[in-house]
Amino acid sequence: MEAFQYLAQGLGVALEPLNLLFAFFGCLAGTLVGVLPGIGPISGVALLIPVAAMATSSLPVEQAATASIILLAGVYYGAMYGGSTTAILINTPGENSSVCTTLDGYQMAKQGRAGVALAICAIGSFVAGIISCIGLVFLAVPLAEFALKFGPAGQFSLMILGLCALSSLAGKSIIKAFMMTTFGLMLSMVGVDPISGVARMTFNYSELYSGLEFLTLAVGMFALGEVFKTILTNDYVEGEAIKVGSIIPTKKDLKDSAMPILRGSLLGFFQGLIPGCGATLSSFMVYTFEKKLSKNKENFGKGAIEGVAAPEAGNNGASGGAMIPLLTLGIPGTGTTAVLMGALIMFNITPGPLLFQDHPQVAWGLIASMLVGNFMLLVLNLPLVKVFAKVIETPPKYLIPGIVAISVFGVYAVQGSVFNLFLMIGSGIAAYYLAKNDYPIAPIVLSLILGPMIENNLRRAMNLYNGDYTMFVKDPISLIFLIIALLWVAVPQIMKLRGKKVLVEEG
């Protein structure tokens, strides 16, 4: 089996002491990020980009990229897990994808079974992580090879599909979501045009020649925007954490949660594959699905262990699944994967079909490290759960200014300019007001990353076809993508018009 050969190679990379250390640090930092109120996975990953860049600055490029992305991916799935700890112990989801976990998790905690709920979460996350990793191993190469067959028109339409998918599910109003997408695309065009060398929208300001820095905007919009919101709304997490108690689940607990975990993982994984369906949506869907399936529905919401196991498996499965379109097609389906993609691009590695050919070390190292990382999380989390429960009680007095200071450090250390600090502050304020009024932020960041590639493919395609725009409909692959994109936008709208409730992915 070819896939196993690659995986073995990847394991060789992932098990190098340095990468192992980075995976460990990433998982640990991620869990902390998930546990701490006020920073979610997106801002956690954005804030740790400079740390990763700093720690790998002395390594050769490819190695630095591998180590950094291993660390950042660790933060991503670590945060997914960490969020559930707060959901169970203080009834406050650490991030949106743990909202479902609060429903039954907190009830279990009140019944004195917090430890068991946490253990089931850890096991569910672990199983889902492993399942999505296996899926990644088998799907990655065939998908990447298939994607290589796309012409520029196909690639252009694929990116349009990615944008439409994320935007149509990104907020309450589709007009607002697309406004943000368009605005993000325009922001991505600030700077010197790489093809013609013309400066666009720079207003003769030399800081803008290289374009708006992705990291600055991501940290500003996600980390600072969130902090501003917390300060303004006085939205601090309160309440004592419930005592953890015994973490050893009974045989019955394990038996009750085995199938929900398996179903949740698979469902989550396949949903994660679809751009726009992030962890939040999948955890909701998995929860509803499990509730429908269950023989004792009335237990749900009152501390049913299935209600903890399934959504946790679902959201971790989805975050693993979301790596597939990112790595093989170069289409990030969620806000967090968009930030991961931005980080890869910062290291001069472009995710997409060529990744597996050009940088197999990075691609397979990352995939294998997800396996290793999931083991680590399991080993790390169960014994340390009481420590993490203490972290929840970090007073906001120190936490909030601390996050701001880390944001400033991160942006200044990487960009080295005060201009970028002001840009960060400005985008933080803008993000707060936009998000408050239901203008989603994730599409801006996604279009900022995809913008240059979209334009590049558009221009390549137009040169190839002598400016014949109808090629986008004549090329069969491109046509299929455009039709899917159109349906993606239209179907939820039609459902809304018919009075159905449409779940949206927030954050």
Place this chain on the structure above:
Amino acid sequence: MVNTFDRYASVVFAAIGIAVFMYIQNIEIATAGSTIGPKELPAFLSVVLIILSLANLYTAIKSKKPAKQEKLEYKKFFIIFVALVLYAILIEPLGYVISTFLFLLVGFQTMEKGEYLKSALIAAAFAGGIYYLYVEIALGVLPPLPF
């Protein structure tokens, strides 16, 4: 009170669209050999943004949803915001350690008064710790002490 943010935002984004559209027309470039140059996509996007903004404005005017009434902590936010701006201005002249220490101290005290010594110790440890790790160990560059 009606939610006015949507109206203002729509007007602002429409204005951005118009400004970009006009600005992009001023780019002079020979697009010899290529059918699509650096102007087309931004121009197209600005038109799309204008249309979307107008659509949003229309929905905003039609909607009668009242604004969310929230009590916001403007004072706290304002102090931290000003401190942050000063931090950005002073980071180069004062150096990383001093400016960070000051910002954190102000930040901690704004969030909650009291525990001065503890605040100062944490702020100093953070500023000094990051500087030491980044500059001495990782050999990065941060603005040094001014003296």
